[in-house]
Amino acid sequence: MLFFLLTRLLTTLIDLLRIARLSRDDKDLEILILRQQLDILARKQTHVVRPSHPDKWMLAVLAASLKRRSRLTTSQLGRVTRIFKPETVIGWHRELVRRKW
Helix, strand or coil: CHHHHHHHHHHHHHHHHHHHCCCHHHHHHHHHHHHHHHHHHHHHCCCCCCCCHHHHHHHHHHHHHHHHHHCCCHHHHCCCCCCCCHHHHHHHHHHHHHHHC
């Protein structure tokens, strides 16, 4: 489990370095492409998606950070979260904070 978490952390750091080098327009285009792909996958999905705990934690932390920085409401966060309901992601974040404290 520890090796998996370290691998995910390293992969995320490499992605952040790659993204930092992109221009704002390139980032916007990449986001639009990724959203389109997610919409296609969501339409084709026949069974419920069951993310692993590290996937939930990563998504919860990123969504909570976005919500705090951009001052989005939970319903507005629904425009960003394509696969899971925003209430579910925020619930994962609450669980993560509860476990920490």
